[in-house]
Amino acid sequence: MLEAISQLGNALKSPKLKCLEWYENPIESTEDMNQFTRVLSQSDAVDELSFGRNSNENAHAILSGVDFSTYKVFNLWGNNLQTNGRTDIPDLIAANSPLEELSLYQNRLNDDDAVLIAHSLRGNTHLRKLDVEDNDINERGMRALYEAVNDTSTLNALSGSNHSCFLEGLSDDFDLEWINEQEGWNGICMNRMFKIHKLMAERYLNGGGNVPHLNTEMSGENAVFLTPYLMESVVRRHDAFQKKYNEVECSLGLLYELLKDWKMAELFSFR
Known part of the structure; x- marks a missing residue:
């Protein structure tokens, strides 16, 4: 694994390599994982990372060890991710980096995570798509996410909602398809x-x-x-x-x- 990561580091030096997919290849050694995050952080060209079906531990290492300030797409699907109170994901959204797409599909995020993500969405103007489908988010979390982009309590609250992010994965009770389209007119x-x-x-x-x-x-x-x-x-x-x-x-x-x-x-x- 360490040799493979070393070769990956050489490949990532190319300014032409813009996208990396690391799929169903969990890194078990802490040392190897630290090296993996280092080589990712050293690349100035990659702006799209798909890191799917690896592990909860690997996902946490990626979130805490890689600088996503220049990334446009980050796919973290299928890692069985549960935060246990950590705020790496809402912090990433609140930073309002150039990130345009974030997939959290098929993880174990809960209502508390959803509430924190909803709060961070209110100040984000760059994120165009957020996928939270197939997590452990119930009505409280769904409602918080829904109101982050469509707070109808007052006209001022609605005006101040997030109008750039297309939310995917909410239940039918919180349907946003008509008013929060992925491609507005x-x-x-x-x-x-x-x-x-x-x-x-x-x-x-x-x-x-x-x-x-x-x-x-x-x-x-x-x-x-x-x-x-x-x-x-x-x-x-x-x-x-x-x-x-x-x-x-x-x-x-x-x-x-x-x-x-x-x-x-x-x-x-x-x-």
């Missing part, structure tokens, strides 16, 4: 727009309306100045939805609701 900005429009449409269609929420979420005199911008944004979101889905949304009803019940008297009282 116009990237991050449009994804945020779709989510906000969907929330406002649901509030309107479900009978409660948007006005009670807006009175709570946008209280004070400043809300008056926001009124025309909010109305104009409803039209823009409607147009964007039509371009993407060729569907008619409830924009007229939304506008009527805002005109009828939200801040109109205050708005026209200003000179």
